[in-house]
Amino acid sequence: MSDLEDPSARARGVRYSRELESHLTWLDTFSGTALGVLAVASGIYTYLGVSSLLDDNGAMSVFAAIAYSVAVSVGIFVFWSYMLRLFPAVRGARARGGLMGAMALGSIAIIAMSSWLNAAALAGSAAVEQHLAKTVQDYQVSLERAHEVALSAQGLERDVARVRQSFEDLSEQEATGNLSGLAGRGAVFRVLRQKSSELAGLEAQIASQTPLVDGAFTEGNAILSRMRALTVEAGPVEARSVEFSEQAVRLAGLITQMRQLSVASLVERAAQDLSASVVLPELDGTSAQIRSDQSATITSVLEVLSQRAQTLARAAQAVQAMPAAPDTTYTPISSADAVILYARNFIPSWAGAIAIDLLPAVLVFILAITQSAIRLGREGTAVEDSMTLAELRAAIAVMKEMDEAMKADATAPPPSPLKTAAE
Numbered sequence: 001m002s003d004l005e006d007p008s009a010r011a012r013g014v015r016y017s018r019e020l021e022s023h024l025t026w027l028d029t030f031s032g033t034a035l036g037v038l039a040v041a042s043g044i045y046t047y048l049g050v051s052s053l054l055d056d057n058g059a060m061s062v063f064a065a066i067a068y069s070v071a072v073s074v075g076i077f078v079f080w081s082y083m084l085r086l087f088p089a090v091r092g093a094r095a096r097g098g099l100m101g102a103m104a105l106g107s108i109a110i111i112a113m114s115s116w117l118n119a120a121a122l123a124g125s126a127a128v129e130q131h132l133a134k135t136v137q138d139y140q141v142s143l144e145r146a147h148e149v150a151l152s153a154q155g156l157e158r159d160v161a162r163v164r165q166s167f168e169d170l171s172e173q174e175a176t177g178n179l180s181g182l183a184g185r186g187a188v189f190r191v192l193r194q195k196s197s198e199l200a201g202l203e204a205q206i207a208s209q210t211p212l213v214d215g216a217f218t219e220g221n222a223i224l225s226r227m228r229a230l231t232v233e234a235g236p237v238e239a240r241s242v243e244f245s246e247q248a249v250r251l252a253g254l255i256t257q258m259r260q261l262s263v264a265s266l267v268e269r270a271a272q273d274l275s276a277s278v279v280l281p282e283l284d285g286t287s288a289q290i291r292s293d294q295s296a297t298i299t300s301v302l303e304v305l306s307q308r309a310q311t312l313a314r315a316a317q318a319v320q321a322m323p324a325a326p327d328t329t330y331t332p333i334s335s336a337d338a339v340i341l342y343a344r345n346f347i348p349s350w351a352g353a354i355a356i357d358l359l360p361a362v363l364v365f366i367l368a369i370t371q372s373a374i375r376l377g378r379e380g381t382a383v384e385d386s387m388t389l390a391e392l393r394a395a396i397a398v399m400k401e402m403d404e405a406m407k408a409d410a411t412a413p414p415p416s417p418l419k420t421a422a423e
Contacts (some may be wrong), residue, residue, distance in 0.1 A: 001243045017374045024370060035080055035360060042114055043073030044355050047115025052124055072114045079106050080360035088367040091375075103361065110357045117336060118353035123346040125237045126336025130232040131333050132244055136224060138328040139251050143220045146258040150213045154263040157206040159315045161266065161307045164199035167192050187320035202270050206263050216258050223251045235417060241332055248330035255325055268316035271309045280411045 047069035054061040083106075087099045120127075171192035230244045339346055 004309055016371055020374050024367070026063065027280060027420050028398075031084065031363070032081070032380045033086070036077055038356060038359060039073040039077040039080075042076055042118060043069040045118040045121040045353070046072045046114050047302035048121035049119075049124070049336055052120055071268065076110060076114065076357060077112070080364070083364045083368060084360065087364050088371040103364070107358055107361065112353060115350075115354045115357050116340060118340045118356060119343075119350050120334075121348065122353055123339055125228075126349075127338030127342050127346060128237045128333065128335050129231050129242065129346055131338050132227070132237075132241070134332050134342075135244075135248065135328070136231065138326070139227070139255075139330075140224055142255050142325045142328045143217070143224065143251065145323070146255045147213070147217045147220075149264075149319065150258050150262050151326065152268075152319045152322060153208055153264040154206060154213060156267045156312075156315055156319065156344070157203055157210075157293070158265065159312055160199055160203045160206065160270075164196050165303075167196040167199065171196060188312035198273075204266065205266070209261050209263055213258060213261050214252050216261070220251055220254045220258075223247050223254070227251070237335075245330055247331060252329065255328075259325065264316045264319035268313050268320065271313035271316060375420070 047065050050063075050065040054065060083099070083103055087103070090096055090099060093288050115135045119300070227244055227247050230247070233240055333341065339349070343350060
């Protein structure tokens with residue numbers, strides 16, 4: 001005999017169903033209140049999130065924020081009230097699937113209109129501070145890179161000094177007669193001195209840039225220190241963001257200045273001009289042989305000059321080929337946008353913001369499971385077996401009323417014959 005045909009099994013199922021119904025009856029007494037509290041709490045945090053997005057703090061902005069938060073609270077309450085009543089009651093798979101899709105769509109709408117604003121209220125200030133800290137890191141990388149490139153360009157001073165020293169040594173050899181074989185300060189000596197003087201001027205120009213580079217880097221680090229302090233200082237983050245923006249503009253100007261202080265392009269142009277702009281003096285030898293020796297020596301000097309110029313140009317090009325400092329611009333950001341941009345850093349806040357809106361979905365599934373269990377416990381039972389306690393009491397009361405009415409009719413005196421005839 002199956003469980004449905006077993007009277008004892010049916011009785012246990014009925015008792016089980018009635019027990020679950022009694023629990024649901026008790027839970028129904030405060031479920032609406034609890035749902036209302038969740039909706040109001042979400043509306044409050046939504047108001048805080050909307051307020052952070054509005055630039056104007058006037059009465060109209062406050063009214064708009066209140067209106068939006070009230071609409072969100074009402075929407076959440078009505079939506080989950082529909083789900084709590086209808087989803088557990090439907091039985092067909094198609095109806096369940098349709099309501100499930102509607103619940104998913106409604107949950108997405110709630111997250112879009114409320115949850116991200118709740119997250120902004122919970123972690124908006126921390127997210128903006130995270131944005132400030134990230135910006136400081138970007139500016140630090142840019143400053144250090146600009147300084148590295150500038151220092152590499154300043155290092156070309158040593159290359160220029162070596163080339164200049166080589167020409168000065170050659171000129172000294174020419175003065176003593178160890179180069180062309182003719183001692184004195186003739187044509188070859190003047191060519192060598194001409195180029196060493198040009199290189200000495202370039203070397204001095206590079207050296208004059210060193211204090212500017214060091215000063216800009218020192219000032220940039222001081223600005224970075226102030227920007228770091230602003231990210232963690234007490235007080236409203238909006239006020240700190242204003243000063244942070246001012247410091248960021250100053251630092252961006254210093255980074256641009258350091259880029260302009262790089263002398264790599266100047267050294268490359270000087271190296272190209274080194275061999276191209278040689279003013280050849282008139283040969284002053286007293287004989288044709290001496291002038292021929294001077295011409296041969298000058299040709300050799302020009303070859304050496306071209307080699308030195310190419311070496312110097314390659315060194316300058318290597319500096320220019322270094323990756324430039326990345327462009328960094330501070331963009332002010334609202335707390336609501338910040339929690340989206342840095343969402344992975346504020347997962348607990350996002351989880352809390354979403355949970356306060358979607359927690360009723362758990363209650364919907366609990367009710368659906370319970371109602372299914374109640375229906376399963378009542379399957380195969382007669383109507384009178386499946387009556388709830390309230391229905392049984394109502395039926396007993398009706399039966400009592402009918403019994404009293406029948407007794408009253410039985411005890412009433414019979415009508416007289418005269419009255420009956422008159423009627």
